[in-house]
Amino acid sequence: MRSDPQSFAVQWRDAWNAHDVEAVLAHFADDVVFTSPVAAQLLDDSDGVLRGKDALRAYWTEGLRRIPDLRFEVVGVYAGLDTVVINYRNQKGGLVNEVLHLRDGLVVEGHGTYLAAGDDDNLAGATR
Template sequence: MDKAFADAFARDWVEAWNAHDLDRLLAHFAPDVVWSSPLVVSFTGDDSGVLHGKEALRAYYAEGLRRIPDLRFEVLSVRVGVAVMVINYRNQNNGEVSEVLRLRDALVVEGHATYATTYAATYA
């Protein structure tokens, strides 16, 4: 993966989140995306913590935006690998988060949100 692509992807991704623009945000994801996060359990009731498909991700992100109206991210760093990137960022609570994203044809096909603390339960 090219670092310039990853940096541009992260810029657009954070701008979409900070604008709370769900359609712009979801434009980064493939229809068959698989997503995991500790917040999936509290936001959806799915104990697996894993979502399958863009529509499930849409519902999850919409719930997150509803529950966290002051949501805002600041990108701290972007790391690249082979078809994988990691966006490290700080959220509105000053919590550090990393999203590990596997891409295909410039779209996320698999993603994992990881948190530096267990604050995620705050939004239960």
């Protein structure tokens, strides 16, 4: 990974905690593809696959509207080849991972992943 994963995670966290969707989107390519089981729950007629910044903007804006107390605490940051994984706790204490694949310093593919222990509260409390 060319950029510093820790700095990326700090900027990502700070933007989310400020509820600044545009600051979060600044790290994403225009043609990004993002998947999230929460998107499938939150958005009517969604299969959980969001294509492009406009789709992400609409999803995250709606998520923040529905979860005004959203807050993330980064637990760990993992780096791979052009990949960063941000492990964090959401405002309800649920553990979440963002798996982000980058090209030229921007996220081109991302996946919100949630604890698979059958904890429906973990999914319901997430925004992403």
